Amino acid sequence: MKIDNSGKPLGSVLSRSEARTSTKAESGESASAEPGRDSVEINAFSARLASLESNLATQPVIDESKVAEIRQAIAEGRFTVHADAIADKLMASVKELLGKN
Numbered sequence: 535m536k537i538d539n540s541g542k543p544l545g546s547v548l549s550r551s552e553a554r555t556s557t558k559a560e561s562g563e564s565a566s567a568e569p570g571r572d573s574v575e576i577n578a579f580s581a582r583l584a585s586l587e588s589n590l591a592t593q594p595v596i597d598e599s600k601v602a603e604i605r606q607a608i609a610e611g612r613f614t615v616h617a618d619a620i621a622d623k624l625m626a627s628v629k630e631l632l633g634k635n
Contacts, residue, residue, distance in 0.1 A: 607613035 604613060
């Protein structure tokens with residue numbers, strides 16, 4: 535893609551709707567849509583998603599009680615690491631990322 539470095543003022547650049555209209559006119563299609571008339575529709579799913587996002591924003595990122603529990607288990611020597619389980623989950627994660635389910 536070449537960058538136009540002609541120094542044209544921004545006023546001479548077509549807006550997207552004008553460009554679509556002129557492209558349709560050049561190709562012989564009728565430009566039935568009014569230029570500059572864009573619309574947005576928010577459906578129920580989008581509204582629910584926005585609600586969930588705002589609820590998540592209020593939740594803490596780290597579960598401090600879980601961290602304290604693990605810290606206590608390590609201090610008492612009762613925290614065990616299951617290397618096989620970690621390796622299996624790591625491999626499953628890599629396969630998923632690579633698309634090899």
